Amino acid sequence: MAERSHSVPAAGFHLRPFRRADLDKLYRIDQVCFSPSIAYSKAELRYYLQHPKSFTVIAENAADQETGDPNIVGFCTTQRHLHEGSHFGHLITIDVLPEARRQGTGRLLLMAVEEHLRASAVQWIRLEVAVDNAQAQCFYLSMGYETIGRIPNYYLGRLDALVMQKHFTGDV
Numbered sequence: 127m128a129e130r131s132h133s134v135p136a137a138g139f140h141l142r143p144f145r146r147a148d149l150d151k152l153y154r155i156d157q158v159c160f161s162p163s164i165a166y167s168k169a170e171l172r173y174y175l176q177h178p179k180s181f182t183v184i185a186e187n188a189a190d191q192e193t194g195d196p197n198i199v200g201f202c203t204t205q206r207h208l209h210e211g212s213h214f215g216h217l218i219t220i221d222v223l224p225e226a227r228r229q230g231t232g233r234l235l236l237m238a239v240e241e242h243l244r245a246s247a248v249q250w251i252r253l254e255v256a257v258d259n260a261q262a263q264c265f266y267l268s269m270g271y272e273t274i275g276r277i278p279n280y281y282l283g284r285l286d287a288l289v290m291q292k293h294f295t296g297d298v
Contacts, residue, residue, distance in 0.1 A: 181205075203218040244294050253289070
């Protein structure tokens, strides 16, 4: 994704691509969004954000009054893979700060990465979600994902994950 931004005046934020300078802030957001048993370490997050096959989109709102810096309220990271001749995407994480939830932030982040993947000839996208995260499961179902499997003990060898997937049509 080029330095193009998607403005969303009603929600008060816009979308932009990841920059290396965002790492520390995204790490802090991931720590807020997920329990310590699920949140990424800084090294893991850096790996996913900077991997050549990764794509990350940032949601930020108006600049902070004191510093003038934009406030990042969420981000979404995917990777593109090739398996048996088919390109597919893997949703690594979608993180939205609690105060920015229920405003369409997550929906627009996910739509932006899906658009990027479709433009990259990706045919489907897959993700894992904790079996006890009903809110996220409902969100993904509303976005057209379906549950296709379960991975026992996926999170820290104790908590199962549901595998969800969405196929793209030729509507790019």
